[in-house]
Amino acid sequence: MSEQKKNFLDSRIYPVLFMIIVTVIFVGMLATFYQFTRERVNLYQKEQLNITILQLFDLPTERLESNFQKFIQAKEKKNLKYYQAVKDSVILGYCFPISGKGLWGRIDALIALTPDLSKIIELEIIEQNETPGLGGRITESWFKKQFENKLIISNEVVQAFELISEGESNNDRQIQQITGATASSKAIVDMIYNNVKLIKEFGI
Amino acid sequence: MTKKEIFKVSAFTENSVWKQILGICSALAVTNLLINSLVMGLGVIFTLALSGFTISLIRDLIPRRIRMMVQTLIIASYVIIVDLFLKAYFPEISKSLGPYVGLIITNCIIMGRAEAFAGKNSPLDSLVDGIGAGVGYTLVLLLIAFIRELFGFGSLFGIKVLGDWWQNWSIMVMAPSAFFMLAILIWIINSKSKKVG
Numbered sequence: 001m002s003e004q005k006k007n008f009l010d011s012r013i014y015p016v017l018f019m020i021i022v023t024v025i026f027v028g029m030l031a032t033f034y035q036f037t038r039e040r041v042n043l044y045q046k047e048q049l050n051i052t053i054l055q056l057f058d059l060p061t062e063r064l065e066s067n068f069q070k071f072i073q074a075k076e077k078k079n080l081k082y083y084q085a086v087k088d089s090v091i092l093g094y095c096f097p098i099s100g101k102g103l104w105g106r107i108d109a110l111i112a113l114t115p116d117l118s119k120i121i122e123l124e125i126i127e128q129n130e131t132p133g134l135g136g137r138i139t140e141s142w143f144k145k146q147f148e149n150k151l152i153i154s155n156e157v158v159q160a161f162e163l164i165s166e167g168e169s170n171n172d173r174q175i176q177q178i179t180g181a182t183a184s185s186k187a188i189v190d191m192i193y194n195n196v197k198l199i200k201e202f203g204i
Numbered sequence: 205m206t207k208k209e210i211f212k213v214s215a216f217t218e219n220s221v222w223k224q225i226l227g228i229c230s231a232l233a234v235t236n237l238l239i240n241s242l243v244m245g246l247g248v249i250f251t252l253a254l255s256g257f258t259i260s261l262i263r264d265l266i267p268r269r270i271r272m273m274v275q276t277l278i279i280a281s282y283v284i285i286v287d288l289f290l291k292a293y294f295p296e297i298s299k300s301l302g303p304y305v306g307l308i309i310t311n312c313i314i315m316g317r318a319e320a321f322a323g324k325n326s327p328l329d330s331l332v333d334g335i336g337a338g339v340g341y342t343l344v345l346l347l348i349a350f351i352r353e354l355f356g357f358g359s360l361f362g363i364k365v366l367g368d369w370w371q372n373w374s375i376m377v378m379a380p381s382a383f384f385m386l387a388i389l390i391w392i393i394n395s396k397s398k399k400v401g
Contacts (some may be wrong), residue, residue: 015267022262022274026281033285037292044295104303129302133236133356133377136300180378 049110049126056112056122057085057092080202091115096199097126100191103183105129107138107191117200118154123147123192135184143185146175147192158197161189207332214321214336220313221344222390227313231345232382234304238361241349243297245342247286247305249335252314255279256322256334263323275318276309283308313337348385352376 008014050068054061059071072095073084085092095112107128112121125139137143150172152159163177163185170176177185205213220226227248234240255278259266266274287305290298298305308314317337322330353359356376358366375381 009267015270018265018267019270019273019277022277026277030281030284033288037288040292041288041295044292048295127299132234132240132300132302132304136302179374 052110052124052126053083053085053095056095056110056124057087059085059087059092075204077202077204080199080204082199082204085112093121094204096195098191098195100187100194102128102130102187103135103181104131107187109188109191111192111195113152113196113199117196117204118151120147120150120152120192123188125188130181130184134178135181137178137181138184138188143176143178146170152192152196153200158193158200160193163189205329207329210329210332211336211339214317214333215340215343219340219344220316220337221341221386222393224313224316225390226316227311227341228386230304230307230311231341231348231386232379233307234301235345235349235382235385236352236356236377237300238346238349238353239297240301240304241345242342243290243294243301244304244308245338245345247283247290247308248311248313248341249338250286251279251282251308252317252334252338253331254282254334255314256317256330257327259318259322260325260327260330266323271323272315275315279314279318280309313341344386344389347389348382351385352381356381 047064050064050072051061053072054064054067057071060067071085071087073086075082075084081097083095085095093112093114094117095110097108098111099106099108101107105128107130108126110124110126112123113119114121123144125144128136128138130136130138150161159173161175162173163182164170164174166176166179168176175185175189214220218224221228221231230244230248234244255275258278259275262274283306286308287298290301290305317330317334321333325333350360353361353376354365355373358364358370358372373381
């Protein structure tokens with residue numbers, strides 16, 4: 001190694017320059033890869049969302065695009081975005097994107113309500129970061145199915161569900177929580193309560 | 205050492221999990237399902253191999269004082285690539301692994317191999333060493349996951365193998381069982397290897 005080169009490698013500025021160059025190279029590489037996958041990820045997410053909305057109202061999901069346009073109308077009121085499902089000019093219900101705070105992070109979900117907003121048609125979890133195998137089980141169908149046909153607004157008051165142990169028989173005010181995942185179960189119940197309250201205040 | 209020997213040493217003789225007790229965190233977290241463990245293992249193999257290769261390639265240029273910063277940056281970049289790849293091509297698995305893919309960055313095995321091997325050896329040797337260490341890690345994960353999924357869910361790779369009579373052990377789904385499994389595994393392997401030595 002020449003004397004000059006050795007001096008440069010020992011200089012104070014070298015580590016700084018080196019770090020900058022390495023950072024630029026690797027972040028550049030990541031940005032390129034991100035651009036490359038972004039379209040695919042977005043497309044997939046949009047498609048999944050549309051499929052889920054159709055499924056919430058038991059509408060057919062084949063020929064996704066045409067069916068979605070036929071049955072679903074995206075609506076917006078102030079900041080509240082929602083979807084209206086119509087079949088044979090009868091309103092089947094409304095679907096709202098809702099979110100709440102889970103144990104580790106945000107939980108995103110879709111909730112479908114009857115046209116008068118009083119009953120839950122179905123609940124679907126879109127995104128969650130709960131513990132796999134424990135809180136992650138909020139996406140299991142037995143758990144989500146419990147919310148179906150449950151009265152959420154009665155006498156103009158938003159109802160809160162009561163949590164009971166997994167396996168116990170529940171009445172229409174109760175939800176069986178997941179064993180080992182009390183916080184995640186409660187997060188879902190709270191999320192529904194808070195969001196439906198907001199939806200009711202907005203009034204559609 | 206030949207490439208074969210390097211692989212053998214890093215995968216078995218000096219296995220990161222049971223000999224060096226590294227990477228325990230993720231071994232506890234994702235091993236309740238086989239498919240999650242497999243994908244996690246593949247992600248770690250990819251990151252270990254390529255980060256080892258890259259770090260070794262520029263090992264003479266990395267200033268000693270900031271070598272950890274550089275290593276972390278390189279490792280993190282490969283982990284993000286794994287994460288993006290899963291999101292784009294295997295969205296279902298990406299969903300069920302949740303934050304654990306991103307947490308590969310904090311897996312001590314990767315930093316350990318970068319420090320102990322890639323910083324001193326040729327790029328190709330480091331690549332082989334990375335694959336070896338990754339395979340060793342994946343084997344442990346799959347072994348633990350096999351037992352946990354079988355007893356915890358009555359299934360293997362999501363396919364039911366135990367009938368309706370089977371009562372799932374919820375302890376197997378939770379993290380503590382991984383502690384027990386890992387401890388038993390280390391116990392068995394240590395007692396075997398002592399007899400040889």
